[in-house]
Amino acid sequence: MEHPFGTMKKWGFDHIMTKKTIKRASADVGFIFIAYNLKRIMNIIGIEKINKNNS
Numbered sequence: 001m002e003h004p005f006g007t008m009k010k011w012g013f014d015h016i017m018t019k020k021t022i023k024r025a026s027a028d029v030g031f032i033f034i035a036y037n038l039k040r041i042m043n044i045i046g047i048e049k050i051n052k053n054n055s
Contacts, residue, residue, distance in 0.1 A: 008032055 016028045042050065 004036060008036055011035075 013032045016025045
């Protein structure tokens with residue numbers, strides 16, 4: 001389970017920008033996870049196939 005977190009750190013997400021409350025920090029982490037998952041989907045399925053289905 002370390003690979004996703006290592007990848008996110010490599011992308012530059014090595015700290016959370018809003019650390020004032022847990023609610024804000026969890027929102028930041030949620031956006032980071034969404035970005036990671038979308039990038040994985042694009043790499044696995046392929047951008048061409050995603051664009052073809054949306055046309």
